[in-house]
Amino acid sequence: MNAPEQMKQFRHIGTRPIRPDGVDKVTGKALYSPDFKAPGMLWGAILRSPHPHARILSIDTKKAEALPGVKAVATGKDLPTLESLVMHVGEGASDIVDISHNCLALGKALYEGHAVAAVAATSPEIAREALGLIAVEYEELPFVLGLEEALAEGAPVLHDTVFTKGVDPKPDKPSNAAMRVEMGKGDVEGALASAAATVSGRYTLEPVHQGYIEPHACVASWNGDGQAQIWTSSQGHFAVRSLTASVLAIPQADIRVTPLEIGGGFGGKTTIYLEPVAMVLSKKSGRPVRLAMTREEVFRATGPAPGAVIDVRLGADADGALVAADVQFLYHSGAFTANDAGAGVSSAIGHYRIANTRVVGTEVLCNRPAAKAYRAPGAPQVNFAVESAMDELAGKLGIDPLDLRLKNAAAEGDPQTSGLPWGRIGYVECLEAAKAHPHWSAPLGAHQGRGVAGGYWGNYGGPSTVNVSVAEDGTITVATGSPDIGGSRASMAIMAAEVLDVPYEQVRAVVADTASIGVSMVTGGSRTTFATGMATVQAAEEVKRLLCERAARMWGVPADQVEWRSGAVACLAGEAQGQTLSAAAIAGRSFHSGGPIAAVAALSAQGWLPGFGVHICDTEVDPETGHVRIVRYTAVQDVGTAIHPDYVEGQIQGGAAQGIGWALNEAYIYGENGKLDNAGFLDYRMPVASDLPMIEAVMVEVPNPAHPYGVKGVGEVPIVPPLAAVANAIHAATGARLKDLPMAPDRVYAALHPQG
Amino acid sequence: MSKIRVSTTVNGDHAEFLCESTSSLLDVLRDTMGLTGSKEGCGSGDCGACTIMLDGEMVCSCLVLAPEAEGRTVATIEGVAEGSVLHPVQQKFLEHAALQCGFCTPGFIVAAKALLDRNPNPTEAEVRYWLAGNLCRCTGYDKIVRAVMAAAADLRQERTPA
Numbered sequence: 001m002n003a004p005e006q007m008k009q010f011r012h013i014g015t016r017p018i019r020p021d022g023v024d025k026v027t028g029k030a031l032y033s034p035d036f037k038a039p040g041m042l043w044g045a046i047l048r049s050p051h052p053h054a055r056i057l058s059i060d061t062k063k064a065e066a067l068p069g070v071k072a073v074a075t076g077k078d079l080p081t082l083e084s085l086v087m088h089v090g091e092g093a094s095d096i097v098d099i100s101h102n103c104l105a106l107g108k109a110l111y112e113g114h115a116v117a118a119v120a121a122t123s124p125e126i127a128r129e130a131l132g133l134i135a136v137e138y139e140e141l142p143f144v145l146g147l148e149e150a151l152a153e154g155a156p157v158l159h160d161t162v163f164t165k166g167v168d169p170k171p172d173k174p175s176n177a178a179m180r181v182e183m184g185k186g187d188v189e190g191a192l193a194s195a196a197a198t199v200s201g202r203y204t205l206e207p208v209h210q211g212y213i214e215p216h217a218c219v220a221s222w223n224g225d226g227q228a229q230i231w232t233s234s235q236g237h238f239a240v241r242s243l244t245a246s247v248l249a250i251p252q253a254d255i256r257v258t259p260l261e262i263g264g265g266f267g268g269k270t271t272i273y274l275e276p277v278a279m280v281l282s283k284k285s286g287r288p289v290r291l292a293m294t295r296e297e298v299f300r301a302t303g304p305a306p307g308a309v310i311d312v313r314l315g316a317d318a319d320g321a322l323v324a325a326d327v328q329f330l331y332h333s334g335a336f337t338a339n340d341a342g343a344g345v346s347s348a349i350g351h352y353r354i355a356n357t358r359v360v361g362t363e364v365l366c367n368r369p370a371a372k373a374y375r376a377p378g379a380p381q382v383n384f385a386v387e388s389a390m391d392e393l394a395g396k397l398g399i400d401p402l403d404l405r406l407k408n409a410a411a412e413g414d415p416q417t418s419g420l421p422w423g424r425i426g427y428v429e430c431l432e433a434a435k436a437h438p439h440w441s442a443p444l445g446a447h448q449g450r451g452v453a454g455g456y457w458g459n460y461g462g463p464s465t466v467n468v469s470v471a472e473d474g475t476i477t478v479a480t481g482s483p484d485i486g487g488s489r490a491s492m493a494i495m496a497a498e499v500l501d502v503p504y505e506q507v508r509a510v511v512a513d514t515a516s517i518g519v520s521m522v523t524g525g526s527r528t529t530f531a532t533g534m535a536t537v538q539a540a541e542e543v544k545r546l547l548c549e550r551a552a553r554m555w556g557v558p559a560d561q562v563e564w565r566s567g568a569v570a571c572l573a574g575e576a577q578g579q580t581l582s583a584a585a586i587a588g589r590s591f592h593s594g595g596p597i598a599a600v601a602a603l604s605a606q607g608w609l610p611g612f613g614v615h616i617c618d619t620e621v622d623p624e625t626g627h628v629r630i631v632r633y634t635a636v637q638d639v640g641t642a643i644h645p646d647y648v649e650g651q652i653q654g655g656a657a658q659g660i661g662w663a664l665n666e667a668y669i670y671g672e673n674g675k676l677d678n679a680g681f682l683d684y685r686m687p688v689a690s691d692l693p694m695i696e697a698v699m700v701e702v703p704n705p706a707h708p709y710g711v712k713g714v715g716e717v718p719i720v721p722p723l724a725a726v727a728n729a730i731h732a733a734t735g736a737r738l739k740d741l742p743m744a745p746d747r748v749y750a751a752l753h754p755q756g
Numbered sequence: 757m758s759k760i761r762v763s764t765t766v767n768g769d770h771a772e773f774l775c776e777s778t779s780s781l782l783d784v785l786r787d788t789m790g791l792t793g794s795k796e797g798c799g800s801g802d803c804g805a806c807t808i809m810l811d812g813e814m815v816c817s818c819l820v821l822a823p824e825a826e827g828r829t830v831a832t833i834e835g836v837a838e839g840s841v842l843h844p845v846q847q848k849f850l851e852h853a854a855l856q857c858g859f860c861t862p863g864f865i866v867a868a869k870a871l872l873d874r875n876p877n878p879t880e881a882e883v884r885y886w887l888a889g890n891l892c893r894c895t896g897y898d899k900i901v902r903a904v905m906a907a908a909a910d911l912r913q914e915r916t917p918a
Binding site: 016018019021022023025026027028029030031032034035125210211212213214215261262263264265266294295485486487644646647649650651653654655656657658680681682686687688689690691692694695 | 776791792794797798799802803805833846849850851853858859880885888892894901
């Protein structure tokens with residue numbers, strides 16, 4: 001479905017060619033992180049804390065070092081002492097000291113699973129045996145897992161160096177409140193007091209994991225001359241380089257990171273866990289070292305998305321116009337200061353026009369693994385609360401829930417939560433498309449209900465480098481620094497082929513290592529098709545200009561007497577008037593006409609726009625068991641322009657499925673002892689094929705005027721609306737308003753049978 | 757501890773390897789034989805990324821001890837295509853964009869081929885339940901199910917809409 005301004009006709013944009021890396025991936029040839037081996041490689045393993053909070057009194061590694069086959073042992077003391085430095089590499093900022101201490105604990109273990117020592121040996125069996133020979137003396141400390149418990153007077157404080165950021169004046173004592181973010185305007189209390197209708201509620205969510213199927217792994221080789229190589233999959237090999245170099249206090253150019261294929265990330269692979277440890281083990285042993293996590297380690301020691309406690313109050317006029325919103329929430333930071341609260345604040349209510357608002361978010365430290373980015377980090381939690389409250393408000397006012405949203409929906413020029421005006425956003429278009437979709441008016445069966453929710457994510461632009469080069473036969477290589485996590489090689493090839501007006505197969509896109517292309521930010525923030533795409537277009541345009549210049553030189557005519565036409569240069573004047581030269585003809589002579597033809601675009605992409613989505617969900621609730629079945633699901637999203645619609649739909653479908661899992665099943669479950677009880681895929685239940693129906697992705701195209709082809713980011717938005725869409729559908733089916741996730745059968749059953 | 761010598765057939769070729777008594781077949785395939793197409797997502801039989809065929813039965817190779825391969829027939833993702841000619845399941849995965857990161861893809865393709873080998877005309881529900889032992893976190897399964905249905909139609913020499 002296209003918005004009216006989408007008039008441009010394209011040759012490649014919007015087509016669905018097969019991805020260039022496809023055959024390798026369906027035949028098992030593609031090399032992912034755990035597949036890589038280096039000659040002479042040692043096998044590493046990591047010893048992890050069995051306690052949720054403990055002082056490390058001593059670590060005795062002598063017996064492990066004496067085991068035949070063990071070549072190196074490392075502890076936190078092998079990493080250099082660093083000054084606090086906040087680094088912006090992924091989605092949000094992290095202090096390099098925290099990243100270092102998360103790679104290997106120093107002084108205290110802050111969660112069950114926190115790395116405390118590592119070994120490298122000649123076989124995985126010996127490495128595991130050596131772990132058992134490391135003697136760690138712990139002094140167990142009181143621990144805290146819950147949000148409100150962590151903020152209570154007398155709670156165990158994780159870090160005596162953390163004084164709540166964002167509070168003026170600075171608090172006089174350290175606490176677990178790592179950061180407080182507040183935005184707002186007007187008179188919230190006054191407006192709520194005079195509102196015709198109000199709703200209020202407390203919503204809770206547990207931490208959930210990104211759930212990528214590829215566990216973290218890397219191989220590092222660090223030579224005595226200081227130069228090193230790392231082979232790993234990540235969402236950004238430049239981030240791996242800068243973070244690893246910073247943790248080890250060495251020059252970035254001394255590390256060459258080669259990106260391997262990445263088996264899913266969803267934000268969770270924008271940081272590092274293993275690389276500095278593998279580097280230290282490699283330096284000590286003089287050999288390449290491989291570290292790889294088990295699934296259990298992934299659950300216990302890598303970043304989940306934060307759980308939350310969220311209090312919401314909304315007020316509206318009798319006709320449904322929102323007059324006030326008050327949203328206050330606590331997010332789990334885990335063991336180190338995370339950054340989801342800021343994004344949560346800016347993602348809470350900005351999709352509506354509301355005169356009086358207060359949004360306050362607090363990051364709370366607790367003895368859980370450090371929270372990390374997960375697809376639209378910080379947005380789904382608060383959106384669940386706000387969009388559930390909107391549904392309740394619609395019921396109270398007797399207004400159709402889509403009409404209530406349409407009445408209040410923000411459009412271009414309306415203020416965001418920050419006060420800045422929205423650009424060319426497409427929320428209204430999405431709501432209208434949802435209302436017009438046959439799903440919205442389809443009949444429902446017994447025990448079925450329909451819910452809707454809207455949401456958004458800010459997206460991002462930022463730094464990308466792309467090199468477009470012409471081979472001697474006129475074929476084109478596009479090299480980027482952006483890991484391809486779901487088809488971006490195809491979208492880059494499409495954009496370059498569009499610029500050059502050549503066949504898609506004439507352009508091949510690759511992901512280059514850190515020594516072969518300039519710095520590029522992570523594949524995250526829904527930025528790659530936008531920002532790296534912008535660099536691809538810019539570099540391809542320069543290549544086109546160079547080809548024209550060379551052709552003019554070959555014909556002996558001024559440069560303005562040639563023109564790019566149908567993938568070749570046409571001569572407009574002189575003896576050669578009417579002749580054309582293809583890229584192959586020009587490139588074949590390039591060594592004699594000025595040298596190879598290539599162009600680099602290195603830019604920091606500006607003008608990104610947020611994406612908006614509206615999801616419609618039908619559920620069927622079994623009153624006997626409390627089981628919720630998703631019967632039908634439609635996800636409408638403003639995608640700007642879909643470069644490769646298959647992969648845009650795929651992002652929307654995958655994000656919706658993750659959101660459905662978050663709504664119905666997924667949660668970190670801890671025992672009384674502070675240890676994770678469900679650190680595996682059997683007990684941490686992600687959706688499987690039989691849990692889901694087809695997910696209809698409806699692409700609304702409201703192009704971004706700042707991008708040559710109108711791109712807006714698409715990857716993160718689709719996980720934002722599902723939580724409330726499912727909850728609202730359960731309410732419609734049963735009359736029960738569930739405010740605590742996951743809405744697992746026991747909770748739904750209890751809500752349906754309040755008397756027990 | 758001395759290693760165990762195992763004689764087996766992998767993708768139609770005779771193969772011999774030495775392994776520990778505790779080694780999984782997946783570890784031997786990946787680390788000893790260099791067949792890294794089968795992936796380890798969990799090591800506990802919950803994700804299906806290591807799915808292979810053992811004497812024609814679909815199994816998680818992480819749950820099979822390597823010495824159990826003695827005298828048996830192993831088929832992995834590396835043997836699904838005939839030379840450079842893709843199997844229809846592989847071809848439809850490409851045409852339907854049924855992979856994003858691709859890490860779960862080998863397991864899905866082996867499992868889907870096993871389904872179509874015994875049931876050439878599965879319903880959508882049959883496809884979904886057959887593949888319920890394979891986790892995919894990227895796609896929401898929509899395009900995977902469509903690709904398998906399309907491959908089934910292709911094998912039956914019917915045409916289906918994309």
